[in-house]
Amino acid sequence: MNAATQPERRSLKLRDVRRLLEGVIPPAMCSVGADGMPHVNYLSHAEYIDDEHVALTYQFLNRARANILATGRVALSVEDPFTGVSVLLQLRYERTDTEGPVFERLRAKLAGIAAQTGMEKVFHLRGADVYRVESLRKLDPVHPLPSMAPRCDLATGVRRLSEQLAEAADLRSLLTAFIDGLQRDLRITHAIVWLLDEQRQGLYTLASIGYEQAGSGAELPLAEAGLAGVALRENVPIRIGHMSQMYSYGMSWRAKAEQLGLQAAMADTIPLPGLANPRSQLAVPLRARGRTVGALLVESESDQFFSYDDEDALTAVGAQLAQGLAALRTAELVEEPVTAPAAADTQAGGSAPLRVRHYPRDHSVFVNDQYLIKGVAGAIIAKLVRDQIDSGREAFSTRELRLAGGDLRLPEVQDNLGVRLLLLERRLAERDFGLHIERCGRGQYRLIADGPLSLATEG
Incomplete structure (x- = not known):
C-alpha cells in the first residue's frame, strides 16, 4: 500500500461496505494479463470474510482466471442499489479454498442466486478465491438516492x-x-x-x-x-x-x-x-x-x-x-423438592381413557392411535405412563430418570435431560391428548393424565 492510499483506507473500512458485496447489483471485476491487456467480467457476488479479506467465486476456466494466476491482482467495483454509491477495491490474490467455511458460505449464496436466475445447471462453484484488500475508494454518484430504512435497530x-x-x-x-x-x-x-x-x-x-x-x-x-x-x-x-x-x-x-x-x-x-x-x-x-x-x-x-x-x-x-x-x-441436575399440588382424580367424571402404545425398537409412542413422539422423549413418556399405572404416582424427578438411563437408552447427561423434558412438555401441549407434564420444582415434575391410562407394549 502506498502512502497516498493510507488516509483513505483509515476513513473507509471494508466492514462499512460489506452489504454492497451481496450481488444485488453484480460486482464488476477487472483483471490484467501478463501482456497488460485488461479484461472485465461480472461476478454473481463477493463474500466478506473479515476487515482485510474478501472471497470471489471461481466458477469458470476463462481469461480472468488466467490473468489472476499470472499477476495476482484485480480491481473490484461494487455498487449500493439503495444510494447509488460505488466503491472500488484493489485486491491481491492469496489462495483458493475448495472446502471449509468460506467455500460453503460462498456456495450457499451462489446456489440461491443460481435458483433465482434459472442458472442452477450453469453456476457451479469450483473454489473460493481469497483476496487481501489493499485499498478502498468510494465513488459518489452525482445524485445520490435515499437510503432504505432498516427493519429495526x-x-x-x-x-x-x-x-x-x-x-x-x-x-x-x-x-x-x-x-x-x-x-x-x-x-x-x-x-x-x-x-x-x-x-x-x-x-x-x-x-x-x-x-x-x-x-x-x-x-x-x-x-x-x-x-x-x-x-x-x-x-x-x-x-x-x-x-x-x-x-x-x-x-x-x-x-x-x-x-x-x-x-x-x-x-x-x-x-x-x-x-x-x-x-x-x-x-x-x-x-x-x-x-x-x-x-x-x-x-x-x-x-x-x-x-x-x-x-x-x-x-x-x-x-x-x-x-x-x-x-x-x-x-x-440439582433437585429442589417442593410440595406438589394434590393429584386430580382422573378416574372420576367419566373422563375418556388414554390408550398409550409403545414400540421399544425406536421408542415410538402413540396415544389413542395418534402419533406422539419417538426416541429419547418417547422412552421417557412410556416409562412415566408405566410407573403411574403401576403405582398411581404422578410425581417424578430427573434423578429417577437418570438412574433408569440404561433401560431407557438415555444419552449422556451432557445431552440435557431437562431439555428433553421441556421438549416433551411442549409436544404434549401441541397435541392436546389429555397428557401434560408440569414442572413443580427444580428437577421435579408431574405427569398429569386427564383420563384413565392404559399402556400396550408392541413389537
Missing part, C-alpha cells in the same frame, strides 16, 4: 433480548424469552431452534415461531438438514438471499410417499416446521463450552431479507442461548 434489539435471556431462571423461561425476543426485538417472524442429537446424528426441533405446525420434536438427519446442517458442520453463519432447493430442508422422501399414497410411511413422523417457499434463510450455529449444540434457522418470504448485521446479531444472541442451555442444564 439491531443493536438495541440485541441488547434488550440479551437482558431478557440473562434474567431467565430455568429452561422454560430461557426459551420463551428467546423466541419472544426474536419477534419483538429483532422483527423476525419465522424461526426454528434445532438441537443436535449426537447419538442419532441428526437435529430435532426444540421450538419454532411463525409456522402452522410448531413441530416440537420433529427430527431431521444431518445430511438432510439444509442450511442448518451446513452451519452446524462448518461452525459459521450461512445465509441465502434467494430461494434454493439445494438447501431445502424438507424431507424429499415424505413428498414422494405422498405422491405414491404411502400414508403409513409418514404415520410416525412429526411434520417439519418451515416455509414452503422461503426467499431468504439464515442459519447460525449454537455453541457453548467448546461444543456445537444446535443451530438457529430464520426465514423470510422476502428476497435479501437478512444481512451481515443479522448474522452478527443472531450469532451473539444464539451464543447466549446456547450458554444458557448449558448452564441451566447443570442447574436442573
Whole structure:
C-alpha cells in the first residue's frame, strides 16, 4: 500500500461496505494479463470474510482466471442499489479454498442466486478465491438516492433480548424469552431452534415461531438438514438471499410417499416446521463450552431479507442461548423438592381413557392411535405412563430418570435431560391428548393424565 492510499483506507473500512458485496447489483471485476491487456467480467457476488479479506467465486476456466494466476491482482467495483454509491477495491490474490467455511458460505449464496436466475445447471462453484484488500475508494454518484430504512435497530434489539435471556431462571423461561425476543426485538417472524442429537446424528426441533405446525420434536438427519446442517458442520453463519432447493430442508422422501399414497410411511413422523417457499434463510450455529449444540434457522418470504448485521446479531444472541442451555442444564441436575399440588382424580367424571402404545425398537409412542413422539422423549413418556399405572404416582424427578438411563437408552447427561423434558412438555401441549407434564420444582415434575391410562407394549 502506498502512502497516498493510507488516509483513505483509515476513513473507509471494508466492514462499512460489506452489504454492497451481496450481488444485488453484480460486482464488476477487472483483471490484467501478463501482456497488460485488461479484461472485465461480472461476478454473481463477493463474500466478506473479515476487515482485510474478501472471497470471489471461481466458477469458470476463462481469461480472468488466467490473468489472476499470472499477476495476482484485480480491481473490484461494487455498487449500493439503495444510494447509488460505488466503491472500488484493489485486491491481491492469496489462495483458493475448495472446502471449509468460506467455500460453503460462498456456495450457499451462489446456489440461491443460481435458483433465482434459472442458472442452477450453469453456476457451479469450483473454489473460493481469497483476496487481501489493499485499498478502498468510494465513488459518489452525482445524485445520490435515499437510503432504505432498516427493519429495526439491531443493536438495541440485541441488547434488550440479551437482558431478557440473562434474567431467565430455568429452561422454560430461557426459551420463551428467546423466541419472544426474536419477534419483538429483532422483527423476525419465522424461526426454528434445532438441537443436535449426537447419538442419532441428526437435529430435532426444540421450538419454532411463525409456522402452522410448531413441530416440537420433529427430527431431521444431518445430511438432510439444509442450511442448518451446513452451519452446524462448518461452525459459521450461512445465509441465502434467494430461494434454493439445494438447501431445502424438507424431507424429499415424505413428498414422494405422498405422491405414491404411502400414508403409513409418514404415520410416525412429526411434520417439519418451515416455509414452503422461503426467499431468504439464515442459519447460525449454537455453541457453548467448546461444543456445537444446535443451530438457529430464520426465514423470510422476502428476497435479501437478512444481512451481515443479522448474522452478527443472531450469532451473539444464539451464543447466549446456547450458554444458557448449558448452564441451566447443570442447574436442573440439582433437585429442589417442593410440595406438589394434590393429584386430580382422573378416574372420576367419566373422563375418556388414554390408550398409550409403545414400540421399544425406536421408542415410538402413540396415544389413542395418534402419533406422539419417538426416541429419547418417547422412552421417557412410556416409562412415566408405566410407573403411574403401576403405582398411581404422578410425581417424578430427573434423578429417577437418570438412574433408569440404561433401560431407557438415555444419552449422556451432557445431552440435557431437562431439555428433553421441556421438549416433551411442549409436544404434549401441541397435541392436546389429555397428557401434560408440569414442572413443580427444580428437577421435579408431574405427569398429569386427564383420563384413565392404559399402556400396550408392541413389537
